[in-house]
Amino acid sequence: MGATGQYLSIACVFAALGALSVTAASRSRGAEDVLVTNDLLGHRGGTITIALRSEPKTINPVLATDTSSLGVIYCMGADLIHINRETQRTEPALAKSWNMSHDGRTYTLQLRRGIRFSDGQPFDADDVIFSFKVYLDEDTHSPQRDLLVVGGKPISVEKVDDYTVRFGLPQPYAAAERLFDGFPILPKHLLEASYKSGSITQAWSVSTPPGQFAGLGPFRLKEYVPGERIVLERNPYYWKRDSAGNQLPYVDGLTFLFVPSEDAQVIRFLSGETDILSRFSAENFAALERQQSAKGYRTYDLGPGLEYNFLFFNLNDLSSVNLPEIAKKQVWFRDLRFREAVSAAIDRDAIVRLIFQGRAAPLTSQVTPGNKLWVDSALPPALHSPDRARELLKSAGFSWKSDGSLVDQRGNAVEFSILTSSSNAQRAKMATIIQDDLNKLGMNVHVVSLDFGATVDRLLNTFDYEAAISGLADGDADPNTEMNVWLSTGGMHIWHINESHPATPWETELDRLMNEQLVTLNYAKRKQLYDRVQQIVAQQLPMICLVSPDILVGAKDRVGNFHPANLDPYVLWNIDSIYVN
């Protein structure tokens, strides 16, 4: 309401200047559906500088997959329905309201009226229809397309009127409104020509002249200096206002510097070159925390994010590949008591303390305490007891030789290797701790660290590994993003890939639970189903979940309205409300 008042007073000023301009101004501005935020009032001006780990590969939302590109695009685009990274719930964005049909298969979205792209051109339903046509077109090969395919069929989009669109889902789909986050609306007037000529994938590279680019986000492209920085400026047509009616964003510009390593980013932040430091390791946190009052910045520990790290054994069906040594060891790996013993032997608290300086959470299941809406808090913490581990091994027929080494029933020494990727230092360190824990049980465990590509190839294609440590992190907190991990047919069902039918009764149950939660619209019922999934993971241990690192960020004291969240993009998500003192 404050916003309307502000426009009236603007109109009054115009009235004093000339009658003709008054009518024009009040008509267009009065019809604008702005979104009013509740954040603390800031003030206009200043710029913010942030470092990116790598140079963005593109600013085309249809193609982007790397974190840097997605971060820059996030600041220049807007989606229909947005996930508030702080509450983890959906909230209106370009769609000011929406409703779902009773069968959960039709969503009708009311769009904001009278708002404009960053080049001043108006936004309406045609842009929405065009955007989803592009995202859904198989020929554009958009990596996000899969998210819009529900039950094997793409969702449908239809224009009802200039400011109403209807989305049809092939089957009921829980939390479907969360799908819209991450699909920035494209300007039809700028991209239709290149889409029709089939060259949309070449449009909007980082070197695109700023005039050819437009979005609905708080910032627009100003300058790109290869190898150095990308500079954004405020979008004068942005559709959000603060509670006093001031147009957002507050800051005039946003600069992303390309700084390739974390240590270099920390040094740049300390020297004052950057204002915000996004995601750094716990070791650096301790070093930064000590100097924070002297240097005028603050560090924030936001608690665990969504990333979960886990140890798992190769349970793949190896009959089609020639790996007899590993197949022999699978007799141990398939024995639940063996996996339980390994889990009980692992000192998760030591991992938290030694690798993360206490800034991580030990895990029982795949859902981290940072996932507020979905974590099953009734699940007991993972047990650490070497004695229990020995009991379990004994009951599974293992015994110890006089020198303390463990042998199985047939007298074979228990020896296996743990594979990690050497590009993730923290996982390699976890392997060193777990190796020590398991060696104490009499197992002869080796750590093999290979480069990222070779590791992935062994895990997903050749299955030439025995055990491995890996981690997964989703963009969203919703269980739907985990479908490909827990379904026995899923591409990231990492301990046993490409199962033709579930190999175990509990995998059958996981399939049923995951498929059922997908079509259950009631949150409480879905939560029950997903709690059961977490229980199965904790009991059957297909993945022995280890720890989830805290999200650690920092910002200068002069940055106002800094509300980092433990969901990606951690510090940028409310960039439109951030101001500079």
Added chain:
Amino acid sequence: MLLAGLHVPILLAGFFAPYSFSEQNRDRPFAPPSRIHFVDANGVFHARPFVYGLKDDPNTIGAFVVDMQRTIPLHFFVRGSSYRLVGLFPARMHLFGVSEPERIYLMGTDGYGRDQFSRFVYGGQISLAAGIVAAAISLLFGALIGGISGFYGGGVDNLVMRGGDLFLALPWLYLLFAVRATLPLHVAQWQVFLLLVAVIGLIGWARPARLIRGVVLSAKERDFVAAARGFGASDFYLLRRHVLPQTYGVVFTQMTLLIPQYVLAEVTLTFLGLGVGEPMPSWGSLLASLQQYYVLSSYWWMFLPAVLLIPLFLAYFWTADALQEHLKSVPL
């Protein structure tokens, strides 16, 4: 001699190191070095040296301060964890130690609470051996190929040197990826060692070969070589007796330069899964941890391995110098 003094502890690592290189003390990550004292806080002199215990720093989580209340006397020739001397003889005797459950960390501990001193001493075994053997291999190949190339000149020279250029231009990183992919998942320790030596040594021959070729080129034009040739000396005799001895200077300097370089090359290979993996220490991996900002800024004792390596490599350099002088004084 200094060099021997440095090598004996490394060869007899198990005896000189108070602890095993892999023993983790998870309550003491990044513990600072224990300082050896003779005079305690009350000014009393102790004939037997002692160290103070550590306690948790009340002001900073995860940091330790010296506990002046606990004096821990140092003992010599103590029985501790078992090891194999020179890889053969089982033993339990250590040069020094303190009584359990206290610990002495002469160079502090790393992030897992492992004794840095023990890791340094053990790490030297694999790093030095790999460095020396690999440097010897690459110099041997280098001298042989460079010598032939320089001595015969012309077509042979062209062929060999262009071959060397090709060798230098190969994308080694990708070749090593490929090598690793063909190997089994877990490679035994001694195989890793041989592999390391072979890879480092074979990659490295081309540069020394060029240098040696240059020396040989000028050496074979010297008057006394020409004279010997005039008297009907065979190629082999000329090479062995007159030409190659003149390259010794270059070879020794190269050796002193290559050994430190190869000790560090091990870090890259470890990253590719071709080096010694955890928990085996190597000097390369001890130095690699210094690349992290927090280590540099917070734990000064992590520098100690680097500081200790300086006199070692200097000793190599001096030895090479001395050898060269010695060779010069011997008449050809």
